[in-house]
Amino acid sequence: MISIRKLEKIFDSARGPVRAVDVIDLEVAEGEFMVLLGPSGCGKTTTLRCVAGLERPDGGSIEIDGELVDSAGGGTYVPPERRDIGMVFQSYAVWPHLNVFQNVVLPLTEGQRRIPRSEVRDRAREALRLVRLDGLEERPVTDLSGGQQQRVALARAVVTRPKVLLMDEPLSNLDARLRDQMRDELRRIAESVNVTSLYVTHDQAEALSLGDRVCVMNEGEILQLATPKEVYSEPPNLFVARFVGEMNFLPAKVLDAGHVESGLGAIECAVPPGCAPGSAVTLGIRPEHIGMTAGESAAGPRGQVLRQTYLGDALHCQVQVGEVELTVKAVGDAEYDRGATVTVSLPEKGWHVFPEGQ
Amino acid sequence: MRLPRFNGQVSPLLPVALAPMALVAVFILVIVWVSFQSGTLGTVHSSYTLENYHDVLGDSAIYGVIWNTLWFAFSTVFFALIIGLPIAWLTERTTIPGKAAIYVIMTLGLLIPGIFVAMGWTFIAHPRIGFINRWLVDLFALDNGPVNIATPMGMGFVQGMNLAPLAFILTTQMFRAMNPMLEEAARTAGMSATATLRRVTLPLAGPAILAAVIYIFIVGIATFDIPAVIGLGNRVYLFSTYLFTLTFPEDMEPRYGITGAVGVLMIVVALVLTAWYGRVLQRGNRYQVITGKGYRPKMLDLGGWNWAAWGMIAVYALISKLVPIALVGFIAFAPYVAPPSLEMWEQLSLNNFYNVNWELVWRGMKHTLILMFVVPLAVMVCAFAISWLVVRTRSRGRYALEFGAFLPHTVPELLFAIGALLVALFVLKDYVPLYGTVWLIALVYLVTRLPFATRALNGALLQIHKELEEAAYVSGLTMLRASRRVLLPLLRPTLMSVWIWTALLVYREVTVAVFLATESNITLTAVVWSYWAAAGMTEASVVTTLMILFFSPLLLLFWIFGRRSALAED
Numbered sequence: 001m002i003s004i005r006k007l008e009k010i011f012d013s014a015r016g017p018v019r020a021v022d023v024i025d026l027e028v029a030e031g032e033f034m035v036l037l038g039p040s041g042c043g044k045t046t047t048l049r050c051v052a053g054l055e056r057p058d059g060g061s062i063e064i065d066g067e068l069v070d071s072a073g074g075g076t077y078v079p080p081e082r083r084d085i086g087m088v089f090q091s092y093a094v095w096p097h098l099n100v101f102q103n104v105v106l107p108l109t110e111g112q113r114r115i116p117r118s119e120v121r122d123r124a125r126e127a128l129r130l131v132r133l134d135g136l137e138e139r140p141v142t143d144l145s146g147g148q149q150q151r152v153a154l155a156r157a158v159v160t161r162p163k164v165l166l167m168d169e170p171l172s173n174l175d176a177r178l179r180d181q182m183r184d185e186l187r188r189i190a191e192s193v194n195v196t197s198l199y200v201t202h203d204q205a206e207a208l209s210l211g212d213r214v215c216v217m218n219e220g221e222i223l224q225l226a227t228p229k230e231v232y233s234e235p236p237n238l239f240v241a242r243f244v245g246e247m248n249f250l251p252a253k254v255l256d257a258g259h260v261e262s263g264l265g266a267i268e269c270a271v272p273p274g275c276a277p278g279s280a281v282t283l284g285i286r287p288e289h290i291g292m293t294a295g296e297s298a299a300g301p302r303g304q305v306l307r308q309t310y311l312g313d314a315l316h317c318q319v320q321v322g323e324v325e326l327t328v329k330a331v332g333d334a335e336y337d338r339g340a341t342v343t344v345s346l347p348e349k350g351w352h353v354f355p356e357g358q
Numbered sequence: 359m360r361l362p363r364f365n366g367q368v369s370p371l372l373p374v375a376l377a378p379m380a381l382v383a384v385f386i387l388v389i390v391w392v393s394f395q396s397g398t399l400g401t402v403h404s405s406y407t408l409e410n411y412h413d414v415l416g417d418s419a420i421y422g423v424i425w426n427t428l429w430f431a432f433s434t435v436f437f438a439l440i441i442g443l444p445i446a447w448l449t450e451r452t453t454i455p456g457k458a459a460i461y462v463i464m465t466l467g468l469l470i471p472g473i474f475v476a477m478g479w480t481f482i483a484h485p486r487i488g489f490i491n492r493w494l495v496d497l498f499a500l501d502n503g504p505v506n507i508a509t510p511m512g513m514g515f516v517q518g519m520n521l522a523p524l525a526f527i528l529t530t531q532m533f534r535a536m537n538p539m540l541e542e543a544a545r546t547a548g549m550s551a552t553a554t555l556r557r558v559t560l561p562l563a564g565p566a567i568l569a570a571v572i573y574i575f576i577v578g579i580a581t582f583d584i585p586a587v588i589g590l591g592n593r594v595y596l597f598s599t600y601l602f603t604l605t606f607p608e609d610m611e612p613r614y615g616i617t618g619a620v621g622v623l624m625i626v627v628a629l630v631l632t633a634w635y636g637r638v639l640q641r642g643n644r645y646q647v648i649t650g651k652g653y654r655p656k657m658l659d660l661g662g663w664n665w666a667a668w669g670m671i672a673v674y675a676l677i678s679k680l681v682p683i684a685l686v687g688f689i690a691f692a693p694y695v696a697p698p699s700l701e702m703w704e705q706l707s708l709n710n711f712y713n714v715n716w717e718l719v720w721r722g723m724k725h726t727l728i729l730m731f732v733v734p735l736a737v738m739v740c741a742f743a744i745s746w747l748v749v750r751t752r753s754r755g756r757y758a759l760e761f762g763a764f765l766p767h768t769v770p771e772l773l774f775a776i777g778a779l780l781v782a783l784f785v786l787k788d789y790v791p792l793y794g795t796v797w798l799i800a801l802v803y804l805v806t807r808l809p810f811a812t813r814a815l816n817g818a819l820l821q822i823h824k825e826l827e828e829a830a831y832v833s834g835l836t837m838l839r840a841s842r843r844v845l846l847p848l849l850r851p852t853l854m855s856v857w858i859w860t861a862l863l864v865y866r867e868v869t870v871a872v873f874l875a876t877e878s879n880i881t882l883t884a885v886v887w888s889y890w891a892a893a894g895m896t897e898a899s900v901v902t903t904l905m906i907l908f909f910s911p912l913l914l915l916f917w918i919f920g921r922r923s924a925l926a927e928d
């Protein structure tokens with residue numbers, strides 16, 4: 001539905017050119033919910049704005065629904081108003097001089113995709129019902145709460161029934177509880193109108209829970225493009241591993257195809273093919289993959305509990321094992337005293353091995 | 359240089375934004391060109407020469423004029439600041455009651471034309487006919503009137519009174535932005551009160567005050583109306599009035615080359631001062647970034663001094679506006695110019711009204727009204743185009759636009775008037791018959807009113823998040839529709855106040871109108887001037903009185919719609 005090919009965008013700034021998007025390729029299938037995830041300044045917004053036509057790329061091309069809408073070399077350019085899209089902005093950008101209903105109606109009456117007058121009212125009501133704002137039609141938008149304004153923006157974006165819905169951190173201005181609630185709503189709405197979505201966020205939890213696929217970006221490049229499960233369980237490099245979820249890292253040296261030497265001694269794990277024996281690697285393991293039992297009864301490395309953080313549904317413990325400090329996530333209601341001796345288990349399948357220089 | 363682009367296309371707004379810039383350039387360049395010409399301009403009988411400069415600088419008259427102008431400008435700055443600065447301090451830093459009323463008085467002060475006040479002051483303190491002098495002569499049996507307003511300093515006093523509101527507005531912003539906590543911090547750091555003043559307060563306030571001084575000085579050296587009304591009849595010439603006599607001599611053919619050369623001198627002075635002004639403003643802004651924001655300064659409680667403070671403001675209002683204008687109103691009904699007295703009171707009549715050439719007044723009124731409709735509209739369209747390009751695009755060309763729109767703020771309107779006159783007479787004469795039409799005046803007004811409108815719109819556009827417009831584009835609205843349905847409604851309050859403010863300033867404008875007026879495009883203010891210049895003081899007073907009467911409903915409109923943003927910007 002959306003194909004981005006070799007997209008490139010360079011901004012002129014006072015300190016010289018900034019490569020905001022550094023040649024990316026991205027295909028979003030029809031009906032798919034694609035999330036762009038990455039740290040601040042990595043070029044997510046720029047990519048989205050290029051798709052919307054609000055920004056002209058310096059290289060590459062963009063197709064929406066099989067139609068070429070932008071090509072830097074060929075000179076094709078379809079302006080935003082003639083692209084079949086809806087967009088939700090980070091600032092919501094609801095028009096403050098109009099009320100809720102007028103905000104939603106304007107694209108239908110004044111836009112390029114306008115519909116017969118007689119259908120406008122029904123269509124707008126339908127969109128407002130979808131975002132559960134029915135009954136607030138006559139309110140000035142400036143009187144609404146953040147979450148409600150957010151819904152107006154969403155209703156306005158879907159009211160024209162676009163093929164593509166673009167969203168730029170639509171939840172970032174909401175408080176935590178509302179954000180969780182709206183996240184589920186968003187997913188429900190995107191599914192019910194069967195729209196292809198491109199969603200920008202820097203919040204990994206949001207990305208993992210919303211996306212059919214997640215595209216992790218850094219410094220204008222795509223680092224991984226995969227399902228949330230793969231992104232979490234098989235990060236291809238250190239950056240993604242650091243950015244998504246939590247992970248313990250320790251330096252190590254390859255012994256052979258099945259073993260590495262680290263601060264915890266020799267460890268059994270799958271070494272990627274490219275790593276020759278003797279080369280330096282970084283080992284990673286997620287806190288929840290580390291097992292922990294009190295006392296010294298079990299077999300395995302021993303450690304001392306340094307600190308613990310209670311999170312309600314789990315317990316985060318800092319454990320000193322040899323020279324290495326590990327974060328361990330323990331579920332259930334186990335409790336450990338400070339300084340208590342514990343035995344940790346480090347399953348072979350939990351380990352990730354990242355070659356040096358990544 | 360990359361042109362300002364929107365979505366890769368050269369914006370359709372660009373020509374609209376560039377048109378007034380082109381006018382600015384043409385008006386200035388034509389003066390320079392003419393200054394190097396001799397012979398019959400615009401024909402084959404002209405040639406390039408330095409003769410004009412030679413003649414101007416060789417004539418000792420010019421040095422007298424420079425001397426007078428400097429005296430006048432310095433007096434103007436002095437009186438404007440000595441009145442405006444304390445009032446600004448009172449409103450921003452003390453608990454003086456009725457602050458809104460002070461703002462009204464000062465804003466009105468900005469709008470009442472200097473020409474009216476100057477007429478009043480002629481009646482008050484002219485060496486021969488001035489009432490004060492008549493009374494003093496009668497009282498002490500003197501030979502001559504001891505008070506003379508028709509000196510550079512006297513006229514500077516009148517102009518200083520007139521520009522005190524400008525000083526007030528320029529410095530209130532400074533007092534508002536200056537954080538008293540910085541002064542308190544210095545005191546708690548162990549500095550004495552005088553050390554604090556010397557090391558903290560003055561360096562912080564310095565740039566703003568200096569900027570006000572430079573700006574008022576620039577306005578001062580180019581003032582035409584007051585020196586013309588008071589000084590011309592007494593043969594006291596300033597730059598502006600000297601230029602006027604050169605351009606419209608009574609007894610010989612005008613030598614425009616000389617006008618051009620004097621004009622160029624003035625352009626150079628104005629540009630140098632503009633550059634300095636720009637630098638000072640920048641420095642001031644830097645301090646404002648550090649301070650400002652989110653604090654409530656502690657107000658000084660004046661206590662019993664409130665009365666004294668209000669007394670001072672009232673005296674200022676009386677002397678600067680009310681008394682002079684009341685006198686003009688009085689003379690409008692008096693048989694001849696004489697001090698108010700019981701015996702005069704009985705002779706008041708409507709006779710003067712019969713002597714006025716009503717057909718001329720009608721014509722003036724018609725032209726003024728046309729200008730009041732056309733100019734604000736054109737200003738708004740051009741200012742919108744400029745502001746949008748400056749605020750919303752990323753091209754470097756936008757700095758050039760910003761500078762071009764700022765230039766007429768400091769380059770005197772007098773120069774644009776002369777430039778327009780020369781263009782109409784010698785450049786366009788055979789192609790576009792602009793000379794003697796209101797459109798010529800309109801073009802100059804467009805240029806001179808642009809800086810204010812552009813700055814007001816820049817501020818307003820910055821307040822409107824860019825995504826509000828973009829949301830309209832992605833909703834399928836074309837740029838035109840997005841402007842109409844989203845941008846313009848959001849800009850409406852600013853547009854309203856700019857509109858009314860511009861219309862008011864067009865109504866009261868004298869200098870440009872006098873330089874460009876002929877029988878066929880005379881405006882109301884030019885009618886007043888033509889009566890005055892022809893020694894028809896009573897008739898001039900009649901027309902002035904009428905103008906003030908028409909003014910009141912306009913002021914009311916301004917009051918209702920636009921005072922806030924206008925005050926904040928100018």
Ligand SMILES: Nc1ncnc2c1ncn2[C@@H]1O[C@H](COP(=O)(O)OP(=O)(O)OP(=O)(O)O)[C@@H](O)[C@H]1O
Pocket residue numbers: 011012013018019020038039040041042043044045046047202
């Ligand atoms: N208009 C612009 N002019 C100059 N540089 C820009 C402009 N817009 C973005 N950039 C730069 O391009 C890079 C990518 O910006 P972008 O807005 O796409 O980041 P982002 O991933 O959306 O970040 P965030 O999560 O903070 O919104 C940044 O380095 C930014 O400074």
Ligand SMILES: [Mg+2]
Pocket residue numbers: 044045046168
């Ligand atoms: Mg962003």
